[in-house]
Amino acid sequence: MSEANIPLQARREGGGTPLMKDWHPSSEVGVLTDVLLGPAESFHWMGEENAAWSSLVRDTMRKGLTFDKQLAMRQYREMVSAYEDAGVACHYLPIDEQTPYQIYARDSSFITPYGAVICQLANPRRRGEYAAALRFYLEHGIPIYDMVSAGNFEGGDFNIIAEKTALVGYTDHRSEEVAARQVARWFEQEGWEIKFAPIDQFYVHIDLMVCMLNEACAAVCLETTPDDIVEWIRSKGIEIIPASFRETMSLGCNVVSLGRDRVLSTAGATDLNAKMKAAGFTVYDPEMTMFTQAGGGVHCMCQPLNREAA
Numbered sequence: 001m002s003e004a005n006i007p008l009q010a011r012r013e014g015g016g017t018p019l020m021k022d023w024h025p026s027s028e029v030g031v032l033t034d035v036l037l038g039p040a041e042s043f044h045w046m047g048e049e050n051a052a053w054s055s056l057v058r059d060t061m062r063k064g065l066t067f068d069k070q071l072a073m074r075q076y077r078e079m080v081s082a083y084e085d086a087g088v089a090c091h092y093l094p095i096d097e098q099t100p101y102q103i104y105a106r107d108s109s110f111i112t113p114y115g116a117v118i119c120q121l122a123n124p125r126r127r128g129e130y131a132a133a134l135r136f137y138l139e140h141g142i143p144i145y146d147m148v149s150a151g152n153f154e155g156g157d158f159n160i161i162a163e164k165t166a167l168v169g170y171t172d173h174r175s176e177e178v179a180a181r182q183v184a185r186w187f188e189q190e191g192w193e194i195k196f197a198p199i200d201q202f203y204v205h206i207d208l209m210v211c212m213l214n215e216a217c218a219a220v221c222l223e224t225t226p227d228d229i230v231e232w233i234r235s236k237g238i239e240i241i242p243a244s245f246r247e248t249m250s251l252g253c254n255v256v257s258l259g260r261d262r263v264l265s266t267a268g269a270t271d272l273n274a275k276m277k278a279a280g281f282t283v284y285d286p287e288m289t290m291f292t293q294a295g296g297g298v299h300c301m302c303q304p305l306n307r308e309a310a
């Protein structure tokens with residue numbers, strides 16, 4: 001086990017990295033107390049510069065939909081109000097006018113119980129987002145666990161399913177297998193169980209189709225999620241609330257557990273919202289079309305920094 005003091009690398013080779021003391025993001029389902037969001041002020045649609053990277057954006061462009069900044073600001077405030085209403089403290093990445101898609105704060109980094117991992121984004125127009133993420137973590141005393149170096153890996157593909165258990169997705173277009181394996185090896189050395197989720201690039205990230213709701217329940221799109229992953233989720237004793245293909249492809253399955261059976265969803269996910277309510281969840285459902293039509297939902301838009309133990 002290496003004890004070398006390497007800057008920006010809290011990770012101990014071979015495992016045994018100490019847990020963070022003040023931040024506890026060990027699950028996706030404990031009561032959320034602190035969330036990291038991207039700044040809405042610098043957000044606008046990138047159009048062609050995103051289309052090559054997202055089937056969802058290509059769909060938006062085919063439909064001729066357009067960006068409305070005022071509407072985006074209103075929708076973003078509605079989302080922030082939902083977090084505040086749920087008692088969550090919102091933290092913000094510093095603005096960088098060059099990276100409008102840092103609004104999707106899930107992807108430039110991902111938080112773990114040992115510190116944050118700084119990712120490598122595939123789209124050159126998003127790659128610079130690492131800088132704001134790094135600045136935020138350093139300013140808040142959050143250790144950098146490590147930085148992905150083997151290839152592209154985006155935070156939407158690191159999906160914590162249970163304590164020390166994660167799905168690691170890759171499409172070899174956005175996240176690449178070589179980098180997914182680098183990340184997986186780190187966590188396996190820490191004693192985690194990792195299940196790889198290779199998916200077609202059409203689906204962008206695994207968090208588009210699998211999102212935890214509480215420790216015993218997940219929203220999953222059964223049409224798009226490979227059977228072995230569905231079986232693996234069920235083998236963990238997790239019940240599945242199915243999201244339809246149509247809602248999934250509009251980011252309807254991309255929801256955030258706020259803990260205590262409360263979920264942040266979107267108004268567009270009417271079918272999933274009804275199912276979650278019927279299962280006893282309290283559902284916040286702001287209208288988020290200016291963000292979902294640009295290819296990312298409320299799960300893509302947040303990095304949960306701290307949760308109470310589930």
Ligand SMILES: NC(=O)NCCC[C@H](N)C(=O)O
Binds near residue numbers: 106294
């Ligand atoms: N985790 C996610 O699925 N993030 C969505 C990112 C959306 C953005 N339009 C992108 O394609 O990069």
